[in-house]
Amino acid sequence: MQSFEEIDFFSDNSLTYDPQPYFEYLRSKGPAVRLPQRGVVAVTGYDEGLAIFRNEERYSSYNAAYGPNPLPFEPVGDDITDQIASNRGDRSTFNMISTYDPPDHTRLRLLLKGLLTPKRLLENEQFMWRLADGMIDEFIGQGSMEFISGFAGPFATLVVADLLGVPEEDHKKFRRIFTEAGMRLGSIDGVPPQESNPLTRITGHFYEYIEDRRKNPRKDVMTDLALTKYPDGSLASVDDIVNLSAFLFAAGQETTVRVMAAMLMFLCEDPALQARLRAERSLIPNFIEETLRMEGTVKTGFRLNKVQTEIGGVELDPGTPLMLVISAMNRDPAKFESPHEFRPDRSNAREHLAFGRGIHACIGAPLARAELKVTLERMFDQTSDIRFDEAKHGPAGSRKLDYVPSYQARGLAELHIVHDAKA
Numbered sequence: 001m002q003s004f005e006e007i008d009f010f011s012d013n014s015l016t017y018d019p020q021p022y023f024e025y026l027r028s029k030g031p032a033v034r035l036p037q038r039g040v041v042a043v044t045g046y047d048e049g050l051a052i053f054r055n056e057e058r059y060s061s062y063n064a065a066y067g068p069n070p071l072p073f074e075p076v077g078d079d080i081t082d083q084i085a086s087n088r089g090d091r092s093t094f095n096m097i098s099t100y101d102p103p104d105h106t107r108l109r110l111l112l113k114g115l116l117t118p119k120r121l122l123e124n125e126q127f128m129w130r131l132a133d134g135m136i137d138e139f140i141g142q143g144s145m146e147f148i149s150g151f152a153g154p155f156a157t158l159v160v161a162d163l164l165g166v167p168e169e170d171h172k173k174f175r176r177i178f179t180e181a182g183m184r185l186g187s188i189d190g191v192p193p194q195e196s197n198p199l200t201r202i203t204g205h206f207y208e209y210i211e212d213r214r215k216n217p218r219k220d221v222m223t224d225l226a227l228t229k230y231p232d233g234s235l236a237s238v239d240d241i242v243n244l245s246a247f248l249f250a251a252g253q254e255t256t257v258r259v260m261a262a263m264l265m266f267l268c269e270d271p272a273l274q275a276r277l278r279a280e281r282s283l284i285p286n287f288i289e290e291t292l293r294m295e296g297t298v299k300t301g302f303r304l305n306k307v308q309t310e311i312g313g314v315e316l317d318p319g320t321p322l323m324l325v326i327s328a329m330n331r332d333p334a335k336f337e338s339p340h341e342f343r344p345d346r347s348n349a350r351e352h353l354a355f356g357r358g359i360h361a362c363i364g365a366p367l368a369r370a371e372l373k374v375t376l377e378r379m380f381d382q383t384s385d386i387r388f389d390e391a392k393h394g395p396a397g398s399r400k401l402d403y404v405p406s407y408q409a410r411g412l413a414e415l416h417i418v419h420d421a422k423a
């Protein structure tokens with residue numbers, strides 16, 4: 001195996017299973033460190049990361065989806081704000097809400113807030129309880145299952161479908177599109193072909209829905225979506241609505257699914273903790289926060305430095321790509337005591353950065369938290385015990401767990417469980 005000094009974090013599969021020793025090596029060099037590869041500066045310090053998340057004036061989100069790849073322009077001068085604005089082209093990589101800076105970001109964020117009203121979120125949560133019951137009924141009699149494909153994936157897809165008012169008769173179609181797609185975020189196995197991108201297919205459906213509802217308004221959520229207005233009262237463009245809707249599917253899939261699996265993994269690993277949580281359900285919310293801190297799905301995020309500055313003792317020229325190592329910030333010993341220990345009672349667990357911070361902070365966080373809670377509550381309601389399927393993952397002490405090969409996403413590729421249905 002290569003030394004940490006030589007290893008390329010962006011393509012080396014050996015860091016997929018457990019990247020934490022590598023992140024500790026980076027931390028030993030300081031809260032920010034320039035990597036030998038691709039001119040990227042990696043930030044592992046909690047305070048330094050928070051400062052970057054909160055400073056959109058200095059740090060652009062241009063490369064949030066583009067990662068460490070070489071910029072499509074040569075940075076010139078002491079402020080590259082204009083160069084960033086004129087180098088977006090029409091590639092989706094540089095044209096989604098998570099990559100925009102104000103004022104474009106502000107316009108879309110307000111639009112999104114209008115879609116995710118407290119009323120809509122409440123109705124959506126009621127749907128989640130029904131959906132979880134129905135889906136658990138599908139597998140409860142089998143005694144064992146692969147949790148990600150059998151529950152978490154379709155559950156997350158259908159929750160967003162309901163949120164956006166996709167007609168129930170199309171839910172099966174959406175479930176199929178995402179089941180066929182697999183992992184994409186920051187894949188170190190190369191970028192899957194565009195035609196297999198579920199978002200391309202989802203976008204097509206949303207154009208049809210929105211145009212139909214604009215011509216034939218009905219009393220349904222999709223009509224509300226189609227008639228969404230900007231804060232100044234004008235009708236939102238169809239492109240903005242469709243792109244945001246598709247983006248919600250992308251942002252709310254992989255992320256939630258892998259944390260759901262992590263939750264169950266911790267409970268399978270620690271039967272005493274599982275018994276305690278079953279008996280004291282009020283502990284569930286903090287258990288979820290600790291799971292997000294330890295195994296949040298967004299391992300790394302990216303920013304581009306617009307002007308000359310310094311972070312953690314490292315000088316940054318304009319155009320320096322910054323990798324915010326969220327998984328390392330969440331284990332910064334200056335912030336979290338014994339950071340590598342899973343402590344469901346940790347008093348500051350909720351201060352993790354798993355949902356980011358600042359203007360781009362995850363707008364789906366309340367939805368994700370509700371999904372995680374509903375899933376766990378209903379799994380506890382319907383089962384008396386959940387364990388690893390040792391035929392697939394091996395016995396305690398020599399577990400075999402595979403993680404998705406990605407420099408951006410963290411999460412189990414599969415989780416096979418055995419469960420006892422309640423009598």
Ligand code: HEM
Nearest residue numbers: 097098251252255256297298301354355356360362364368
């Ligand atoms: C456990 C699950 C989730 C995690 C760990 C997560 C994590 C994140 C993180 C770290 C960011 C900030 C990225 C940055 O600053 O560059 C983000 C942004 C975002 N997330 Fe989530 N997310 C989750 C679930 C969801 C869900 C369920 C939705 C909606 C259905 C969602 C929608 C979004 C959107 C739209 C953004 C972009 C916000 C903006 O740029 O203004 N996320 N998420």
